Amino acid sequence: MANYWLMKSEPEECSIDDALSAPDCTVAWTGVRNYQARNFMRDGMAVGDGVLFYHSSCAEPGIAGIARVASITRPDPTQFDAASPYFDAAAKPEAPRWLLLDVQAVRKTRLLGLPEMRVLPALGDMLVLRKGNRLSVMPVAPAHWQLIANDLLAP
Numbered sequence: 001m002a003n004y005w006l007m008k009s010e011p012e013e014c015s016i017d018d019a020l021s022a023p024d025c026t027v028a029w030t031g032v033r034n035y036q037a038r039n040f041m042r043d044g045m046a047v048g049d050g051v052l053f054y055h056s057s058c059a060e061p062g063i064a065g066i067a068r069v070a071s072i073t074r075p076d077p078t079q080f081d082a083a084s085p086y087f088d089a090a091a092k093p094e095a096p097r098w099l100l101l102d103v104q105a106v107r108k109t110r111l112l113g114l115p116e117m118r119v120l121p122a123l124g125d126m127l128v129l130r131k132g133n134r135l136s137v138m139p140v141a142p143a144h145w146q147l148i149a150n151d152l153l154a155p
Helices: 016-021 035-044 114-118 142-152
Strands: 004-009 026-028 050-055 062-069 102-113 137-139
Touching (some): 004 142, 016 026, 016 050, 050 102, 050 142
Parallel strands (some): 004 050
Antiparallel strands (some): 026 102
């Protein structure tokens, strides 16, 4: 059984359009620097899982597309690159702290913004809507996936 996830990306770094224009519509999801988000990637995500591609830290945050997990996790090389904003001096190649996986964009959708999501009672307990939740990777309940991906954002 597939799981479902919401993954946040700043559009200036990697937007749904960037992912769709990448080879095979696939991008490496680098820069995750939260242990809980990393653990979701490492322990919960599997190839084929559904992803709500979420634009964050922008004028209109919200779900901008549908994607899928396209690989298993592997060490994120940006943790070892001193020139990278994601450099981690404590990470060692023999004991990496941070992981990435590949995400394949399936389709761009209309933007489903936070204000619209907040007024839908069926999404009331969705993690991304909880105050103080700043995780960049989080699980999505099957009922929320159904409503968003198959109803609200149906092609």
